[in-house]
Amino acid sequence: MGNFDKKIDRFLEIFIEQNGYVTVLEGLKNTLTIAIVGLIIGILIGTLIATVRVLPKYKLLPRVLNGICSFYVELFRGTPMVVQLLIFYYVLFPIMGIKMDGVEVSMMVFGLNSGAYISEIMRSGIQSVDIGQMEGGRSVGLSFGTTMMKIVIPQAVKNILPTLGNEFIALIKETSVVSFVGAADLYKAFNVIGSNSYEFMVPYIVMALIYIVLVLIISFAIRLMERSLGKSDRRN
Amino acid sequence: MIDVINLRKSFGNIEVLKGIDITINKGDIVAVIGASGSGKSTFLRCLNCMEDPTGGSIMFRGVDIADMKVDINEHRQHMGMVFQHFNLFNNKTVLQNIMLAPVHVRCKALKKWNKENPDNQKTKKDIKTEEKERAMALLKRIGLEEKADAYPSTLSGGQKQRIAIIRSLAMNPDVILFDEPTSALDPEMVGEVLELMKELANEGMTMVVVTHEMGFAKEVANRVVFIDEGVIKEENEPREFFENPKDPRLQDFLAKVL
Numbered sequence: 001m002g003n004f005d006k007k008i009d010r011f012l013e014i015f016i017e018q019n020g021y022v023t024v025l026e027g028l029k030n031t032l033t034i035a036i037v038g039l040i041i042g043i044l045i046g047t048l049i050a051t052v053r054v055l056p057k058y059k060l061l062p063r064v065l066n067g068i069c070s071f072y073v074e075l076f077r078g079t080p081m082v083v084q085l086l087i088f089y090y091v092l093f094p095i096m097g098i099k100m101d102g103v104e105v106s107m108m109v110f111g112l113n114s115g116a117y118i119s120e121i122m123r124s125g126i127q128s129v130d131i132g133q134m135e136g137g138r139s140v141g142l143s144f145g146t147t148m149m150k151i152v153i154p155q156a157v158k159n160i161l162p163t164l165g166n167e168f169i170a171l172i173k174e175t176s177v178v179s180f181v182g183a184a185d186l187y188k189a190f191n192v193i194g195s196n197s198y199e200f201m202v203p204y205i206v207m208a209l210i211y212i213v214l215v216l217i218i219s220f221a222i223r224l225m226e227r228s229l230g231k232s233d234r235r236n
Numbered sequence: 237m238i239d240v241i242n243l244r245k246s247f248g249n250i251e252v253l254k255g256i257d258i259t260i261n262k263g264d265i266v267a268v269i270g271a272s273g274s275g276k277s278t279f280l281r282c283l284n285c286m287e288d289p290t291g292g293s294i295m296f297r298g299v300d301i302a303d304m305k306v307d308i309n310e311h312r313q314h315m316g317m318v319f320q321h322f323n324l325f326n327n328k329t330v331l332q333n334i335m336l337a338p339v340h341v342r343c344k345a346l347k348k349w350n351k352e353n354p355d356n357q358k359t360k361k362d363i364k365t366e367e368k369e370r371a372m373a374l375l376k377r378i379g380l381e382e383k384a385d386a387y388p389s390t391l392s393g394g395q396k397q398r399i400a401i402i403r404s405l406a407m408n409p410d411v412i413l414f415d416e417p418t419s420a421l422d423p424e425m426v427g428e429v430l431e432l433m434k435e436l437a438n439e440g441m442t443m444v445v446v447t448h449e450m451g452f453a454k455e456v457a458n459r460v461v462f463i464d465e466g467v468i469k470e471e472n473e474p475r476e477f478f479e480n481p482k483d484p485r486l487q488d489f490l491a492k493v494l
Contacts, residue, residue, distance in 0.1 A: 130323075135286060136323030136400075138309075138312065139317035140407055142340060143309050233389060
């Protein structure tokens with residue numbers, strides 16, 4: 001494995017002396033921004049869609065909205081993220097004359113995409129909250145929306161926190177496709193280092209380690225949040 | 237106070253209420269009894285449109301609240317409801333449970349208030365302080381002020397139900413509807429809840445109570461209503477109702493429960 005030592009030396013040379021770490025930090029920043037902004041947009045869209053989908057259905061408007069929402073969900077769940085990125089970046093935005101760089105487009109597409117998934121997660125969360133909570137809120141004269149926001153959704157979020165964590169982890173890992181639209185993420189950074197040194201083994205191992213560390217940190221943070229949200233629970 | 241005229245309710249093809257007429261006057265304590273499946277809970281839940289009636293009208297505060305066009309939220313603020321399973325907000329403390337609706341409603345009407353009362357301007361913070369004081373006073377009344385910061389999951393059934401009752405009281409309702417308020421309680425806790433309901437009755441609160449507690453119906457109510465097969469089969473003052481029932485189905489029912 002003397003060969004391997006040489007490879008490590010070569011990697012360290014590029015990483016430290018030739019400022020490879022700057023590229024990596026930039027990539028890390030983009031990866032995190034895309035995943036975090038995507039998650040936030042996703043939670044907003046997902047909550048909105050989930051709320052529409054649990055509306056009572058005897059009036060026309062909720063039924064129409066419900067139809068639009070299920071179309072949206074099926075559309076974004078039915079196509080791969082890469083395809084959505086390519087379509088927005090190379091087809092829709094040029095036609096509409098919108099100029100956005102790769103990172104911005106990625107944030108948006110990640111948000112739209114995870115919104116479709118989170119809407120289903122959120123819907124199951126809302127349905128897991130006892131119907132009596134909604135009735136309790138309505139009985140004191142609060143509107144459907146107010147009861148939803150103040151009573152039902154906070155309890156739903158608590159129930160789905162582990163699944164939301166999964167979604168966030170999936171988003172972090174899926175950012176590795178954003179170089180398709182020219183965004184410089186973690187994967188892109190290590191690919192650049194690899195190309196410069198004609199040596200990919202060490203960069204790819206280091207890249208995998210960074211992904212794992214990111215995911216471990218997120219899992220830990222979610223466990224902390226679960227504990228602090230669990231203070232109204234009987235168990236624990 | 238509440239005029240119910242030919243109230244009907246169907247779930248799909250099943251007609252549960254087949255035309256109910258009753259007038260509830262201010263200060264009335266109406267006990268509603270009947271076998272399970274008779275429609276008594278549905279009747280009560282229709283009164284504040286928790287279930288939307290499919291026919292008839294419910295006149296309350298001068299409007300027909302069965303009409304889907306009225307702002308039902310506004311009318312529910314004057315018509316409290318207490319549930320069999322308490323339905324306290326699990327993510328809120330006891331104090332927040334009581335304060336939430338009054339604070340929300342008053343803050344929403346704050347602009348209007350400040351316009352109409354130029355000498356008595358208020359901020360959201362004033363409202364919160366006032367409502368907190370009122371909520372604490374209500375808690376003190378039922379002897380649970382030390383539970384103000386506890387979550388519902390840590391309370392006994394009796395405590396939860398008494399808090400649910402003062403939660404609806406906090407809105408200063410004209411009438412409170414009780415949907416089998418003691419049916420989910422352990423026997424030793426039924427007393428404390430009935431006691432609080434008796435107190436309210438003595439203070440002149442208008443109440444409609446669906447119940448299996450015949451003792452409460454006899455002692456506290458001034459009118460007892462027997463609902464069967466989706467209609468009111470018999471209505472009378474309690475003594476006459478229990479001692480001299482006329483409807484054969486009621487005679488049958490009373491023979492079983494008494």
